[in-house]
Amino acid sequence: MTTVILGLSRYVLAFFFALYTLHCFLGFSSGNEEERRGSAILQALFLIMIHTGGFTVLYFKTGDPEVLFFCALQEVLLIGYMVLMRILYPGCSRLLINNMCLFLAVGFVMLNRLSPGDHLRQFVIAVFSLIITMPVPYLTGRIKELWRYTYAFGI
Numbered sequence: 001m002t003t004v005i006l007g008l009s010r011y012v013l014a015f016f017f018a019l020y021t022l023h024c025f026l027g028f029s030s031g032n033e034e035e036r037r038g039s040a041i042l043q044a045l046f047l048i049m050i051h052t053g054g055f056t057v058l059y060f061k062t063g064d065p066e067v068l069f070f071c072a073l074q075e076v077l078l079i080g081y082m083v084l085m086r087i088l089y090p091g092c093s094r095l096l097i098n099n100m101c102l103f104l105a106v107g108f109v110m111l112n113r114l115s116p117g118d119h120l121r122q123f124v125i126a127v128f129s130l131i132i133t134m135p136v137p138y139l140t141g142r143i144k145e146l147w148r149y150t151y152a153f154g155i
Contacts, residue, residue: 002060009057013050020046020102027095040094044082047102048075054109067112070119074108077123081130089137 020043027039055071078101085097104126112119140146 005060006057009053013053013057016046016050016053020050024095024099036095040098043095043098044079044101047078047098047105050102051075051078051105051109054106055112058109058112062116064116067116070112070123074105074123077127077130078105085134088134092137 023039023043023046027036027043030036030039051074052071055067059065059067059071082094082097082101085092086094108119108123108126111122
């Protein structure tokens with residue numbers, strides 16, 4: 001049974017990635033705000049499904065229930081970050097935040113797969129990084145002189 005689940009997971013995860021990508025294109029190309037909001041919500045749903053699917057595969061491979069605990073903890077972080085950014089910055093691009101969270105979620109899965117012992121330390125680093133970078137959009141909007149130094153930020 002485990003072999004069947006692991007075999008099917010490849011196709012299911014690829015299908016969720018395809019649907020996520022489709023909704024990225026639909027969200028960016030749509031001029032209707034209602035369609036963008038619906039696409040962003042579906043993206044968030046597919047993001048959580050991709051993350052959960054990746055950790056389910058890891059659980060079946062290792063049999064360690066701690067994997068499921070860290071999956072839930074990371075999903076709380078991802079959902080909390082998406083909601084908090086939407087509350088703090090109502091005009092922010094939900095599609096951009098979703099893409100950032102997808103890369104973070106895939107990174108969590110890859111890190112847990114490659115070095116299971118370091119996942120807690122890397123999770124703490126990711127949490128602190130998200131907290132530290134959260135006021136950046138506020139500061140760039142308030143301090144107008146920062147726009148003169150855009151090339152310095154690129155370096």
